Amino acid sequence: MDNSTSSQTAQNDLQVLRTSSLTGALVRELEHLILTGELKPGERLNEIQLSARFGTSRGPLREATRTLEAKGLVDAIRNRGVFVRSISSEEALEIYDIRAALFGLAGRLLTDMITDAMLVRLNEFLNQMDEIAQQRDFDRYYPLNLQFHDFLIKSTNNKTLAREYKSLVNKLHLCRARGLVQAGGLAVSNHEHREMVDALASGNRERAQEAFFRHVERSKQRFTTTLAK
Amino acid sequence: MDNSTSSQTAQNDLQVLRTSSLTGALVRELEHLILTGELKPGERLNEIQLSARFGTSRGPLREATRTLEAKGLVDAIRNRGVFVRSISSEEALEIYDIRAALFGLAGRLLTDMITDAMLVRLNEFLNQMDEIAQQRDFDRYYPLNLQFHDFLIKSTNNKTLAREYKSLVNKLHLCRARGLVQAGGLAVSNHEHREMVDALASGNRERAQEAFFRHVERSKQRFTTTLAK
DNA sequence: TTAGTGTAAATTGTTTACATAGCGCGCATG
DNA sequence: CATGCGCGCTATGTAAACAATTTACACTAA
Incomplete structure (x- = not known):
């Protein structure tokens, strides 16, 4: 031994x-x-x-x-x-809305504290994701996408926000009707990401909040459309 | 017996x-x-x-x-x-922001589902609160104010939202530095309420969201100013 | 054949008992 | 008189036993 x-x-x-x-x-x-x-x-x-x-x-x-x-x-x-727990589609939709609100808050908060270094880092993310998206390499795109969102949320320095947001994302995993959703929005999604970063750079709080909010709302949309089938 | x-x-x-x-x-x-x-x-x-x-x-x-x-x-x-748990002022500020985001979501959601009956009910609230505010009757204003907010949140029919919002409000009660905050904003607050209802009636989603969001942010402001003393 | 009932096994709800980790107090010692 | 050490007490962590409820299955009777 x-x-x-x-x-x-x-x-x-x-x-x-x-x-x-x-x-x-x-x-x-x-x-x-x-x-x-x-x-x-x-x-x-x-x-x-x-x-x-x-x-x-x-x-x-x-x-x-x-x-x-x-x-x-x-x-x-x-x-x-x-x-x-098994999350129903209805509850999933409720959660999407709340996630959108919290993500929108992240955009609003970030606008007032964004630095050049952060913008550089974010653009690195965008370029890398563009590259991978063009290769249709979903297996690499998905985790990078998660990292990108995680980076944004954590950069707000609002720990409560980070915790709540993570909790919501976790709950969405319990929805049976989910899973195939992300496949569709690949290049689309990254275009939305650019809108978000541009909004941050513009220094307009409301615009950033709206851009972040809508990003999640559009993934809710993709969820409902795949649900209809 | x-x-x-x-x-x-x-x-x-x-x-x-x-x-x-x-x-x-x-x-x-x-x-x-x-x-x-x-x-x-x-x-x-x-x-x-x-x-x-x-x-x-x-x-x-x-x-x-x-x-x-x-x-x-x-x-x-x-x-x-x-x-x-003892909530620090810093954490209280974090929670205020999240509450603002959720309340803003409530405004946005309500805009798309508002009925005449609801607007009537909301205006009843406003008039009653105006009346009480003029009498500086804080003991009656406070619970009515809670009722008003509760009515708005519940009217969204988003149960997850209602639950999360309530949880946040509860946590704020654990902040020692709180308590004297509400006394100041009494008539002020009801003016903000009118802005919110007007925004709902206008049918403009973003405007309503912003009005609801700012209402909570202003009570956060009042919190920070009383904190400074 | 089927509906209903009774019994047994499995599973959860609750209590009790034991093991272990902190914390304070007193005593001895420098 | 201050400081450090050890002893004992209190509260928590864990496990095992006991009680109550549900569920499944077989058996009986219409």
């Missing part, structure tokens, strides 16, 4: 336990399972099964599922169990 | 237990204690003490506090305890 390795992992475990409780770790694990789709919408979270899987007792696991319930990732029904 | 009454309460209890677990009831109780200020920001939630108070064991109470933690009403520190 390797002494140094075992003591190191033990120390890692300790470090983990220092900052986060077992419950906290379970929340992250379950959230991961849900968002990656290993636990699908509508599926039940069996307490015994899951606690055995993670090597804990039911107590911490129940606390974790309560947290997930408050986060809106699962539904708990008394004496029936906890189920991965 | 009144038979019909006792059987009715028994049925009520049954109904309550049907939909909500003990944990759910605890969440509501604790939320109430926190929002009414009986449990003040920074104060610790003693598990044993509280579970004894409500006649439950620690398990359900811990689940309840996890829910409150996810809702952002308390902070949990491992091996230290759970504390009522």
